[in-house]
Amino acid sequence: MADNAEILSGLAEIVEEVAGIDAADVSTEKSFVDDLDIDSLSMVEIAVQAEDKFGVKIPDDQLAELKTVGDAVSYIAKNK
Amino acid sequence: MSGRMTLPSGAAGARILGIGSSQPNTIVTNDDLAERVETSDEWIRDRVGIAERRIADADTTVVDMAVEAGGRALKDAGLTPSDIDTVIVATCTMPSPIPNAAAQTADRIGISAPGAFDLNAACAGFSYALGTASDLVRAGSARHALVIGAEKLSDWLDWQDRSTCIIFADGAGAAVVGAAGSDDRIGIGPVAWGSAGDLNQMIRIRTENNALFQEGQAVFRWATTKIAPVALRAIELAGLTPADIDVLIPHQANLRIVDSIAKRLRSKGAREDMRVADDIVHSGNTSSASIPLALDHMRAEGRVCSGDTLLLVGFGAGLSYASQVVVCP
Ligand SMILES: CC(C)(COP(=O)(O)OP(=O)(O)OC[C@H]1O[C@@H](n2cnc3c(N)ncnc32)[C@H](O)[C@@H]1OP(=O)(O)O)[C@@H](O)C(=O)NCCC(=O)NCCS
Numbered sequence: 001m002a003d004n005a006e007i008l009s010g011l012a013e014i015v016e017e018v019a020g021i022d023a024a025d026v027s028t029e030k031s032f033v034d035d036l037d038i039d040s041l042s043m044v045e046i047a048v049q050a051e052d053k054f055g056v057k058i059p060d061d062q063l064a065e066l067k068t069v070g071d072a073v074s075y076i077a078k079n080k
Numbered sequence: 081m082s083g084r085m086t087l088p089s090g091a092a093g094a095r096i097l098g099i100g101s102s103q104p105n106t107i108v109t110n111d112d113l114a115e116r117v118e119t120s121d122e123w124i125r126d127r128v129g130i131a132e133r134r135i136a137d138a139d140t141t142v143v144d145m146a147v148e149a150g151g152r153a154l155k156d157a158g159l160t161p162s163d164i165d166t167v168i169v170a171t172c173t174m175p176s177p178i179p180n181a182a183a184q185t186a187d188r189i190g191i192s193a194p195g196a197f198d199l200n201a202a203c204a205g206f207s208y209a210l211g212t213a214s215d216l217v218r219a220g221s222a223r224h225a226l227v228i229g230a231e232k233l234s235d236w237l238d239w240q241d242r243s244t245c246i247i248f249a250d251g252a253g254a255a256v257v258g259a260a261g262s263d264d265r266i267g268i269g270p271v272a273w274g275s276a277g278d279l280n281q282m283i284r285i286r287t288e289n290n291a292l293f294q295e296g297q298a299v300f301r302w303a304t305t306k307i308a309p310v311a312l313r314a315i316e317l318a319g320l321t322p323a324d325i326d327v328l329i330p331h332q333a334n335l336r337i338v339d340s341i342a343k344r345l346r347s348k349g350a351r352e353d354m355r356v357a358d359d360i361v362h363s364g365n366t367s368s369a370s371i372p373l374a375l376d377h378m379r380a381e382g383r384v385c386s387g388d389t390l391l392l393v394g395f396g397a398g399l400s401y402a403s404q405v406v407v408c409p
Contacts, residue, residue: 048305060297
């Protein structure tokens with residue numbers, strides 16, 4: 001099982017690919033919407049890629065709960 | 081003693097002989113909408129990619145737009161009404177289910193007693209109808225079929241609902257389908273179609289207000305994950321590879337969905353210089369009309385040329401989807 005650091009770097013790559021944000025800026029305390037300026041449609045694209053990469057299911061209602069990068073990392077760690 | 085039935089011999093292949101389209105004159109900008117609902121030009125351009133759309137006035141009907149688009153396609157094909165024996169109108173926005181659009185559209189164009197029916201596969205309607213027409217021609221059931229996608233979404237919107245009224249619009253587009261001559265390349269590839277009826281509630285007309293409702297994010301997720309594979313299947317059924325596609329014309333649902341489909345196809349070998357329809361910017365989402373509208377506009381702008389290999393893919397309420405490769409007439 002990948003540890004949280006691995007999940008974070010994998011997630012950061014996805015965020016960079018989808019939203020064009022430097023992976024180095026994707027740290028656990030950042031809010032997707034307020035800090036990284038990612039909108040809800042890009043969040044869907046990030047979720048879809050994260051599902052493929054980590055083998056988790058991230059339904060739309062769950063997705064809305066993942067406010068920060070850290071929220072997403074712990075969700076993935078718990079559900080993969 | 082029973083007789084023995086015979087079947088017509090049909091045609092080896094079908095192709096598009098001509099195209100045409102029609103849009104209302106009235107342009108509604110994002111700023112116009114911002115006067116009615118809490119929204120902004122920036123938000124709409126960013127989330128859906130629309131700058132302006134065409135909305136029909138109160139007395140313009142689905143059939144009016146279908147007649148104009150159909151007549152233009154006939155002219156483009158160099159045919160007359162008497163050459164047409166089948167008319168299919170793909171629509172989901174007639175004011176009532178009876179009478180259908182096809183028979184009256186045919187009558188007004190001057191086509192005498194054709195087979196005429198409407199087809200409701202919502203935003204996938206044009207590709208469904210084109211696939212049907214192509215097979216009718218190949219089977220010998222039709223000689224020349226007129227296929228029209230025509231919609232007046234504005235009649236089925238709650239103009240106070242900012243999640244829908246910013247997206248949908250009115251218009252019509254048409255194509256004439258006939259046999260491919262022996263020296264022609266096959267002009268219309270096999271259709272790859274299907275549906276996901278378990279998701280039927282994701283896009284629907286609410287009975288409370290007779291207005292369109294959609295679960296935007298769920299539809300976005302579905303369209304950005306399930307539709308590129310349908311398009312790839314159409315390419316495979318046609319015996320081609322993604323690199324053979326010159327122009328991608330997806331249903332103009334949302335520019336971000338269009339871009340996502342293009343990106344996925346490029347990751348499977350479609351060319352970087354493949355042209356991608358972005359007609360939604362000025363036409364909005366016109367459901368079954370969006371693919372032929374985009375095609376007609378791109379041809380007028382010189383972005384699609386005769387002989388180009390086009391990949392069409394429609395998807396929407398049902399949920400339903402359909403895709404085929406066609407050669408531009
Ligand atoms: C409809 C669609 C544009 C909505 O975008 P979205 O990002 O999912 O929007 P949401 O409903 O999550 O709302 C996001 C935010 O924008 C706001 N918003 C919604 N519509 C808005 C509008 N027209 N103008 C300004 N803000 C709007 C919401 O209130 C919300 O704000 P909040 O986060 O502060 O609460 C989008 O989901 C979409 O296009 N989906 C695909 C649908 C489609 O293509 N259908 C046709 C299929 S044929």
